[in-house]
Amino acid sequence: MQIKINIKDKIRDYILQSTFDDVKNVMDETLIFEEGVLDSMGLLFLIEFLKEEFNITTNDEELVVENFQSINNITAFVENKM
Amino acid sequence: METTIRKPFSKDILQIENIEIVCNEIISKLKNDVTRKLQRRGAVIGISGGIDSSVCMALSAKAFGSKNVTAIMLPEQDSNDDSRVLAEKLASKFGITDLLLENITNALDGFGCYKRRDEAIARVISDFDPAVDKAKIEIKQNAASNLPPAFSVTVIKPNGEIISKLLPVKEYLQIVASTNFKQRSRMSMLYYHAERLHYAVIGTPNKHEVEQGFFVKHGDGGADVMPIGHLYKTQVYQLAKHLGVPQEIIDRTPTTDTYTAEQTQEDFFYQMPFEQMDLIWYGWENNYPANEVGNVMNKTTQDIENIYRNFERKRKTTEYLRMRPIF
Numbered sequence: 475m476q477i478k479i480n481i482k483d484k485i486r487d488y489i490l491q492s493t494f495d496d497v498k499n500v501m502d503e504t505l506i507f508e509e510g511v512l513d514s515m516g517l518l519f520l521i522e523f524l525k526e527e528f529n530i531t532t533n534d535e536e537l538v539v540e541n542f543q544s545i546n547n548i549t550a551f552v553e554n555k556m
Numbered sequence: 557m558e559t560t561i562r563k564p565f566s567k568d569i570l571q572i573e574n575i576e577i578v579c580n581e582i583i584s585k586l587k588n589d590v591t592r593k594l595q596r597r598g599a600v601i602g603i604s605g606g607i608d609s610s611v612c613m614a615l616s617a618k619a620f621g622s623k624n625v626t627a628i629m630l631p632e633q634d635s636n637d638d639s640r641v642l643a644e645k646l647a648s649k650f651g652i653t654d655l656l657l658e659n660i661t662n663a664l665d666g667f668g669c670y671k672r673r674d675e676a677i678a679r680v681i682s683d684f685d686p687a688v689d690k691a692k693i694e695i696k697q698n699a700a701s702n703l704p705p706a707f708s709v710t711v712i713k714p715n716g717e718i719i720s721k722l723l724p725v726k727e728y729l730q731i732v733a734s735t736n737f738k739q740r741s742r743m744s745m746l747y748y749h750a751e752r753l754h755y756a757v758i759g760t761p762n763k764h765e766v767e768q769g770f771f772v773k774h775g776d777g778g779a780d781v782m783p784i785g786h787l788y789k790t791q792v793y794q795l796a797k798h799l800g801v802p803q804e805i806i807d808r809t810p811t812t813d814t815y816t817a818e819q820t821q822e823d824f825f826y827q828m829p830f831e832q833m834d835l836i837w838y839g840w841e842n843n844y845p846a847n848e849v850g851n852v853m854n855k856t857t858q859d860i861e862n863i864y865r866n867f868e869r870k871r872k873t874t875e876y877l878r879m880r881p882i883f
Binding site for chain 1 (some may be wrong): 703704705710722723725728865869
């Protein structure tokens, strides 16, 4: 449980720091691409962050909305890959 | 109160009804922009053998007279050899006698364009051999996907084996930054000739390239006028037919002519055929409901909504390319 929270916190912190966004604008279920929190370059930098932070390599076929649309989804994706 | 009844969405909605009038308006505006606003006495245009530069050259020949147009082929080591033959045919068709060949390979070598690009590819695909392998970058996702696109690098070995991997951000940026030397070197050469002749540089991007950001800032986006910057690609084809652009050019699949492997513009950037993209873009730009567009295009409402979002995203994320310096 603690690990799960840490993963989510790290992902949230990364998104907030990289976008200079206000914490109240980005909830765990916010659709980060639909809402314009991250753009296409933001997605690429996020993939790099997942690799550096969690040693997760993302493949072409994993680039689907179910894995990346929100902090909750990204967290679940990371947990499944670890 | 006056109300405007909007045309129902249809596959013919982008058809230009009076092509002659539209061509004459573009020609007249081009002439006025170059000779009056910019105070230049002719046009320099880079020709690739593609449809957009061909139409711009034809329009320029009509606007300024063929003797006041300088057409320049700007190949480099990765360019397709067919382009030269087509460019010569095009120039001859429109009576352009000042057709120059400027090979920019040495300039690109000097910038380290090929070396920097190949280093980045080799970091992702370790057995990449630029001497014999061909490479390109492409988007593999469907445009109706609800995620922004991500690029993959594809290497084709001499035996036909294909190796493809998702590009990490650093390598993606390095490949794009390296290959952008090509468009920027071409721009420098076009301005050399434009200044030498006191001519204007004619930019060839069409509406999609301008608005979706499919151009290089200070590269092919560096020009004085863009006579087809407001036209959809299918309309550019309509103009090409009307102006008498050679059929071989009209029939060619649009490519980027930037990477060593064959690469269509659809693979590289647009993620769908032009005929579809034009219509859906028109629907999006003119606020047609997704279900109305979907019915005509044989797509689901959800697909059209996702494509609308994809367009919105591309326009927004490429805003930087269209911005002037801020001061």
